Amino acid sequence: MDKFDRKILVALHENGRLSFAELARRVNLSAPAVADRVEKLERSGVISGYRAIINPEKLGYPIQCVIELTVKNLEYYGVVDKLKAMPEIIACDSITGSSGLMIRVAVDSMSTLQEVIARLMQYGDTKTSMVIDQPVPPRIPALREDD
Structure with a gap:
């Protein structure tokens, strides 16, 4: 490159x-x-797609949060399949550490958030943090000069 x-x-x-x-x-x-x-x-896979950046708040989903979900190892893939079917989940990363999944959720109300958390709790322990701002938006990593 x-x-x-x-x-x-x-x-x-x-x-x-x-x-x-x-x-x-x-x-x-x-x-x-x-x-x-x-x-x-x-x-080569450096560019893997193109997409619009959508603001969930403008679509009526003003509440965003990050939920850490600790899943038992044997149930991991089954839980991931269930998460894919939940429309409130807008992103999910598999992470190291005590939690297995970091889930980003966008919802229209606190009662909906409560329902989502209740559904997630059947798969493992949860820890929820509210998103109040995104001071560093998604960006590309530093591009190395190879030449």
């Missing part, structure tokens, strides 16, 4: 809807060269 690939990744992370012409202008390459580089980044 060279400096042009890094510039393309930064630009696409900021706005995944940029045209090849606009990307080319930003990185100082031709549009066909940029298209070729983007295709190579996609094929």
